[in-house]
Amino acid sequence: MLRIGMLTSGGDCQALNAAMRGVVKGICSKRDDVEIYGFQEGYKGLIYSNFKMLTSRDFSGILTVGGTILGTSRQPFKLMRVPDENGLDKVEAMKHTYHKLNLDCLVVLGGNGTHKTANMLREEGLHVITLPKTIDNDLWGTDMTFGFQSAVDIATDTIDKIHTTATSHSRVFIVEVMGHKVGWVTLHAGIAGGADIIMLPEIPYDINVVVDAINKRKAAGKKFTIIAVAEGAISKEDAKLSKKELKAKKEKQKYPSVAYEVAEKIQKKTDQEVRITVPGHTQRGGSPCPYDRVLSTRLGAAAAEAILDGDYGYMLGVKKNDIVRVPLSEVAGKLKYVDPKSSIIKEAEMTGISFGIK
Ligand code: F6P
Numbered sequence: 001m002l003r004i005g006m007l008t009s010g011g012d013c014q015a016l017n018a019a020m021r022g023v024v025k026g027i028c029s030k031r032d033d034v035e036i037y038g039f040q041e042g043y044k045g046l047i048y049s050n051f052k053m054l055t056s057r058d059f060s061g062i063l064t065v066g067g068t069i070l071g072t073s074r075q076p077f078k079l080m081r082v083p084d085e086n087g088l089d090k091v092e093a094m095k096h097t098y099h100k101l102n103l104d105c106l107v108v109l110g111g112n113g114t115h116k117t118a119n120m121l122r123e124e125g126l127h128v129i130t131l132p133k134t135i136d137n138d139l140w141g142t143d144m145t146f147g148f149q150s151a152v153d154i155a156t157d158t159i160d161k162i163h164t165t166a167t168s169h170s171r172v173f174i175v176e177v178m179g180h181k182v183g184w185v186t187l188h189a190g191i192a193g194g195a196d197i198i199m200l201p202e203i204p205y206d207i208n209v210v211v212d213a214i215n216k217r218k219a220a221g222k223k224f225t226i227i228a229v230a231e232g233a234i235s236k237e238d239a240k241l242s243k244k245e246l247k248a249k250k251e252k253q254k255y256p257s258v259a260y261e262v263a264e265k266i267q268k269k270t271d272q273e274v275r276i277t278v279p280g281h282t283q284r285g286g287s288p289c290p291y292d293r294v295l296s297t298r299l300g301a302a303a304a305e306a307i308l309d310g311d312y313g314y315m316l317g318v319k320k321n322d323i324v325r326v327p328l329s330e331v332a333g334k335l336k337y338v339d340p341k342s343s344i345i346k347e348a349e350m351t352g353i354s355f356g357i358k
Helices: 016-028 043-047 090-100 112-123 148-166 184-192 207-219 243-253 258-269 280-284 290-309 343-350
Strands: 002-008 034-039 051-054 105-110 128-134 171-177 197-199 225-230 273-277 314-319 322-327
Touching: 002 016, 002 043, 016 034, 016 105, 016 128, 016 290, 034 043, 043 090, 090 112, 105 112, 105 290, 112 128, 128 290, 148 171, 148 184, 148 225, 148 280, 148 290, 171 184, 171 258, 184 197, 184 225, 184 343, 197 207, 207 225, 207 258, 225 258, 258 273, 290 314, 290 322
Parallel strands: 002 034, 002 105, 105 128, 128 314, 171 225, 171 273, 197 225
Antiparallel strands: 034 051, 314 322
């Protein structure tokens, strides 16, 4: 008997169901004696032994369905070693559930925080296999995460829609794009949507350069400017502050999000009207795009292969369009940022996009 535990953890994204389907189809194509334990709402389900017994049928018809059939939750890594309100040691509880159910392995689908915990469980002796999910595409060790392309599609669609209304008005439109501390979604959606200015966390902006770019467009007879700003974008002044100083400053300013801060700065320095659009969680919603369906199916199938090989302790990732096994110890705790020196930045600049720097 092969006993597999499975959970989805952290913020959801498109293609989580497709990836789990890939794992289960892959395993069930080779083995009949499989038990699948679906832990509910991420690590919480493993901690409190809350699971559903699933069969391959439960994974049929979910390739195109957004969200996750297992539910998810955020269980911050830094709190994993902190006992819960009843004094329960969460790490010991997870190990206990795993051993009590006599699991052969645990399949974990998640992003950065999830991978830190997955690696800790590996260090504690559990057999763990992970899959890289996040719209942010910030996981180290893989060229691509599933969810990313679907989010880019949605953010691009938002910018496209803003374009038509922008052509009717002489305004500055700011579209705030998700991505946490990295700018992958903003960069790709910004280029795909034909944004005039792209503001990324990795390239701290100079507001005077942003304003110059807006004024230049106006002087050239262009009625509007579209800015794609990453939710983690930061000014060059703020980038010099310590974490503590920055936190104190942000708390004082009380902007709902970065788009409001940028809007106020622009409004102070230009005579243009500014409008803000925040697509927010729509970027994680809906059906996965075809690219993500293919990627997650491949990753899931490759995870099944690793499990059938009994080769644990890996995240499945993409390298040059091949699926590879990346040691969890190498993935955990590292972020994959946009490299400001990469050619995509130069190419975008060649087409007239400003990144808010000289
Ligand atoms: O990590 C995915 C993500 O959507 C980020 O882009 C965003 O910063 C965050 O999750 C939002 O988290 P929550 O759903 O907890 O508000």
